[in-house]
Amino acid sequence: MDAPALIATENLSKAYGGFFALRDLSLNVRQGEVFGLLGPNGSGKTTTIRLLLGLLRPSEGRATVVGFDCWRQSLQVRRLVSYLPGELRMTGSMSGLGVLKYLSGLREDESLDRAVAIAEQVMKLNLRRSVRKYSTGMKQKLALAQAFADPVDILILDEPTSALDPSARADVLTLIREARGQGQTVIFSGHVLSEIEAVCDRVAILRLGRLVHVEDMHARRRLRMLLIRFAGDPPATFPEELELTVREPQGAAVLLEHRGPLGPLLRWLATVDVEDVAIGTEDLHSLYNQYHGPDVVVNEDALS
Numbered sequence: 001m002d003a004p005a006l007i008a009t010e011n012l013s014k015a016y017g018g019f020f021a022l023r024d025l026s027l028n029v030r031q032g033e034v035f036g037l038l039g040p041n042g043s044g045k046t047t048t049i050r051l052l053l054g055l056l057r058p059s060e061g062r063a064t065v066v067g068f069d070c071w072r073q074s075l076q077v078r079r080l081v082s083y084l085p086g087e088l089r090m091t092g093s094m095s096g097l098g099v100l101k102y103l104s105g106l107r108e109d110e111s112l113d114r115a116v117a118i119a120e121q122v123m124k125l126n127l128r129r130s131v132r133k134y135s136t137g138m139k140q141k142l143a144l145a146q147a148f149a150d151p152v153d154i155l156i157l158d159e160p161t162s163a164l165d166p167s168a169r170a171d172v173l174t175l176i177r178e179a180r181g182q183g184q185t186v187i188f189s190g191h192v193l194s195e196i197e198a199v200c201d202r203v204a205i206l207r208l209g210r211l212v213h214v215e216d217m218h219a220r221r222r223l224r225m226l227l228i229r230f231a232g233d234p235p236a237t238f239p240e241e242l243e244l245t246v247r248e249p250q251g252a253a254v255l256l257e258h259r260g261p262l263g264p265l266l267r268w269l270a271t272v273d274v275e276d277v278a279i280g281t282e283d284l285h286s287l288y289n290q291y292h293g294p295d296v297v298v299n300e301d302a303l304s
């Protein structure tokens with residue numbers, strides 16, 4: 001059985017004048033899920049996150065976290081959530097350690113040791129240096145160390161790897177997996193499809209402030225793409241028990257989606273007159289391009 005929804009939105013909308021930054025978002029995020037938010041610049045990801053944190057007031061609809069209304073009970077919500085903003089501002093003469101001490105003091109808990117361990121051992125940061133002298137990526141690492149050390153139920157990470165080098169990006173994905181292993185729920189917005197693909201359980205795709213698709217990544221990992229070139233005309237139908245869906249007929253060749261077990265498929269293939277078969281997978285890029293690829297025609301009416 002699916003875990004219960006921890007975060008829920010119902011027709012959540014945010015308008016600025018007549019312009020909808022987010023419109024009619026209804027979704028549930030379950031406890032222990034890593035949930036990805038995908039979409040091009042300006043599609044509504046940060047607006048969604050800020051509505052969940054109670055930093056923005058919804059124009060319509062509502063969002064709840066563990067039953068608390070994100071706007072009216074934002075204090076209760078923020079106690080349960082650690083948030084990594086997309087744009088970090090860290091100035092002043094405090095050292096990295098000073099910043100961690102200050103932030104963990106705000107939580108009044110024992111997260112400091114863990115934050116220092118992540119910052120020094122995983123992120124390889126020098127915590128004695130002043131944050132003013134940190135590079136953009138170093139600041140992001142410090143904020144990540146604090147976010148992952150927080151003993152909260154929910155982590156909301158807005159583009160957490162945007163300024164990081166490849167090895168630090170991989171470390172963040174490991175930390176996200178560890179967070180899920182500890183039962184934390186993670187919302188992860190980003191643009192790097194391979195990262196989203198690597199860690200997310202489900203992914204929401206936004207376009208012009210609207211939710212256009214939710215993908216179950218576990219089901220997607222079981223998806224096989226099959227290109228069969230038949231010796232004669234392709235069959236009009238395929239055996240139902242094989243769970244094949246025709247994606248695209250291409251003359252004598254047919255592109256099919258397959259989600260079932262491999263054995264019955266191979267046995268069936270041995271019985272039909274085929275000239276050639278190619279079996280592959282499909283990455284998240286192909287799905288993303290169905291909504292945001294170069295051939296997609298955007299309906300500007302959706303903007304207001």
Ligand SMILES: Nc1ncnc2c1ncn2[C@@H]1O[C@H](COP(=O)(O)OP(=O)(O)OP(=O)(O)O)[C@@H](O)[C@H]1O
Pocket residue numbers: 016020021022039040041042043044045046047048086
């Ligand atoms: N205060 C504001 N006033 C007017 N429009 C706004 C305001 N804040 C955001 N928007 C608009 O809302 C839309 C959604 O913005 P949002 O920041 O949620 O996008 P995003 O998906 O997070 O983009 P990015 O990938 O660039 O971070 C954009 O068109 C943006 O210009």
